Amino acid sequence: MLANDAASGFSALGNTSRLHIFRFLVRAGSDGVAIGTIQQHLSMPLSTLAHHLNMLVKADLILQEKIGRQVICRANFEQMEELVGFLTENCCSGINSAGKEADNALRDQEITL
Numbered sequence: 001m002l003a004n005d006a007a008s009g010f011s012a013l014g015n016t017s018r019l020h021i022f023r024f025l026v027r028a029g030s031d032g033v034a035i036g037t038i039q040q041h042l043s044m045p046l047s048t049l050a051h052h053l054n055m056l057v058k059a060d061l062i063l064q065e066k067i068g069r070q071v072i073c074r075a076n077f078e079q080m081e082e083l084v085g086f087l088t089e090n091c092c093s094g095i096n097s098a099g100k101e102a103d104n105a106l107r108d109q110e111i112t113l
Contacts, residue, residue, distance in 0.1 A: 006086040009079065012059035017044065018052045025062060025075040032065070032074035 013019050020042060025033060033041075039049050053073065056062040060079045065072045 001082045001086045003086075006083060009059045009061055009083045012055050012061055015052070015055070017042070017048070018056055021049075021052055022056060022061060022075060025073055026077075026080070028075070030074060030077075032063075032072040034070045034072055036070070038073065 013022060021038060024038060024041060035046075035049065035053070038044075038053075039046055042049070044052075053062065053064070057064060061076055061083075063074045063076050065074070
């Protein structure tokens with residue numbers, strides 16, 4: 001995962017309402033939840049909920065599927081695992097000059113993309 005993608009994901013989760021929505025969808029599991037159920041659970045105006053859902057969709061943290069007249073939202077567990085993996089990728093590996101050079105090269109590569 002590129003640093004820019006990780007920053008987008010963390011930015012989306014950096015809002016209390018979006019964090020509550022995402023955690024609710026994680027608890028729901030792979031079955032997901034209809035938007036109306038999310039709205040009822042969080043007591044949030046539909047227009048506000050739509051805004052927050054859109055931000056989470058743009059960050060690829062939730063997936064939406066239209067089934068009949070309902071839109072089902074699901075946590076994108078694959079993306080969530082990549083985001084957590086980004087944080088823990090080099091956990092406890094120590095800091096040395098070779099690691100710093102590799103981090104700088106990766107950062108430079110991401111900027112040019």
